[in-house]
Amino acid sequence: MIAFENVTMRYAKGDPLALQEVDVEIGRGEFVFVVGASGSGKSTLMRLIILEHEATEGRVLVAGHDLSRLPARRIPALRRQIGIVFQDFRLLSGKTVYQNVAYVLQVLGKRRHTIKQLVPETLELVGLQDKAKRLPHELSGGEQQRVAIARAMVNKPPILLADEPTGNLDPTTSTEIVAILERINRTGTTVVMATHDTSIVNTFRKRVVQLRDGRIVRDQAGGEYEAIEVEGVAAR
Amino acid sequence: MKPGFLAGEVGNGLRRNTAMVISVVLVTMVSLFFLGMGLLAQRQVDTLQGYWYDKVQVSIFLCTEDTAEVASCAGGGVTEAQREQLASDLDGLRPLVQEYWYESNEEAYQRFREQFRNSPVLDNVPREAIPESYRVQLSDPTKYEVVASAFQGAPGVESVEDQREVVDKLFTFLNAVSLAAVALAGAMVICAVLLISTTIRLTAWSRRRETTIMRMVGASAFTIHLPFIVETLLATVVGAALSVGLLWAMVHYGIAGFLTELLAGQGGMIGLIGTSDLWLVAPFLVGGAVLLAIVTSWLALIRHVRV
Incomplete structure (x- = not known):
């Protein structure tokens, strides 16, 4: 579903490499934690997948598209295959929960009856069917993040990217959020979650891809976060 | 994007940036008002010049039944033999x-009607009062006097005129007005372009979260840009409509009303522009505003809104 082939990324001439010779393949329906300290290259990896930036060297393949050859007019089509969740939720403050989720479908020009059907369905998926009329500021952080997940999933993309989705949340709420992502993953959606939340990674025991200074230093199925310190580079 | 949703987005944008939108409307109005004035002054020049202006230097007007007081017309209208x-x-x-043309009474009357279409004197002038004429083109326009002296006072000739001498001064004035108006319009258009660009930049900032979401969920560049363009178009079209309104008031009350009465009172006969001339100019003003809005906002969007 997603493949990095020897990818190197440098944002500007003279900058240090954000990613170095990254080779990784994520299959359809997988759940992957991308871990690493701040500045290790997690967010760069995510940005390359949605083609916010183009890789300096190597190839990135997403949902059958070779991103280095994708013409600009096809980028929107690529992004429609990917749902994204951010650490800071990025909800529209003047719109209700329902309107925030419906916004995506309206932007994409979906019919009204499709919107009426999909939005409640998706709100139910994240357990917010009763709070459809609330405004974002009336919700807790966890609830806001669930709205953001609903918004990312309402168009039923095959890939879901979550960039530090629990970064602003307490541990209990964080676990709830990742449980929702896991539920979404079970329906066949490929989930890639960048995080440095140790307990989350240890609790859910998914595939762990660890980055350090832009290099993959570990790629382990059912891995723990702590393994970083114990196994280090040798684990790869 | 469905029209209803687009309207909602545009409405939000206009509400958030009311002050900037009003300034775009006003700047567009003023710039197009000057542009319109320049174009109308040119139309006034065209109206005054009439059909023969560019072709001939001398007009020899022949006697009619009404010109018996002129000595050379004592016998009444010009006869076939005199002609x-x-x-x-x-x-x-x-x-x-070099060349000359004969203009019959009928042709002259038709041209007179066209030239004075906006003037109330039209109804008071009978067809017989419009003289037939010879229109003469000279190989050397400075030798006007040679022709004038040869025909002035000849039997059947009411008068010989070098029309250019009189009207050229007026044309110089009108051309200066036109030029000044267009120059002012040019400066105002630059203002409009800069203001639209700044407005879009501000709107883009206040709507950055929406555009980020649009981009992330795979909206096309066109979809992301459309609300901005529609907002700018609305503001400039309203500005253009207001400028046409102002020009209409100027032509209707100022020229067709006040000036025509003033000139008629002094016995002056000048073909003036009227509101029909404005309706010929107006589509260019509105079209120009639309073009300005689309091109400027498109360029500003490429710079300020990432897609």
Whole structure:
């Protein structure tokens, strides 16, 4: 579903490499934690997948598209295959929960009856069917993040990217959020979650891809976060 | 994007940036008002010049039934024999007379109606009062006097006129007005372009979260840009409509109303522009505003809104 082939990324001439010779393949329906300290290259990896930036060297393949050859007019089509969740939720403050989720479908020009059907369905998926009329500021952080997940999933993309989705949340709420992502993953959606939340990674025991200074230093199925310190580079 | 949703987005944008939108409307209005004034001054020049202005230097007006007080017209209207004599005299003046045309009473009346279409004097002038004429083109326009002295006072000739001498001064004035108006319009258009660009930049900032979401969920560049363009279009079209309104008031009350009465009161006969001329100019003003809005906002969007 997603493949990095020897990818190197440098944002500007003279900058240090954000990613170095990254080779990784994520299959359809997988759940992957991308871990690493701040500045290790997690967010760069995510940005390359949605083609916010183009890789300096190597190839990135997403949902059958070779991103280095994708013409600009096809980028929107690529992004429609990917749902994204951010650490800071990025909800529209003047719109209700329902309107925030419906916004995506309206932007994409979906019919009204499709919107009426999909939005409640998706709100139910994240357990917010009763709070459809609330405004974002009336919700807790966890609830806001669930709205953001609903918004990312309402168009039923095959890939879901979550960039530090629990970064602003307490541990209990964080676990709830990742449980929702896991539920979404079970329906066949490929989930890639960048995080440095140790307990989350240890609790859910998914595939762990660890980055350090832009290099993959570990790629382990059912891995723990702590393994970083114990196994280090040798684990790869 | 469905029209209803687009309307909602545009409405939000306009509400958030009311002050900037109003300034775009006003700047567009003023710039197009000046542009319109320049174009109308040009139309006034065209109206005054009439059909023969660019073709001939001398007009020999022949006698009509109404010109008996002129000595050379004592016999009433010009006769067939006099007309033929004048033609052969003109032929005798070749090669100074390069070419000449005979304009019948009927043709002259039609041209008069066209030139004075906006003037109330039109209804008071009977067809017979419009003289037939010979329109003469000279090989050397400075030798006007030669022709004038040859035909002034000849039987059947009411008068010989070098129309240019009188109207050229007026044209110089009108052309200066036109030029000044267009120059001011140019400066104002630059203001409009800069203001639209700044407005879009501000709107883009206040709507950055929406555009980020649009981009992330795979909206096309066109979809992301459309609300901005529609907002700018609305503001400039309203500005254009207001400028046309102002120009209409100027032409209707100022020129067609006040000036025409003033001139008629002094016995002056000048063909003036009217609101019909404005309706010919207005589509260019509105079209220009639309073009300005689309091009400027598109360029500003490429710079300020990432897609």
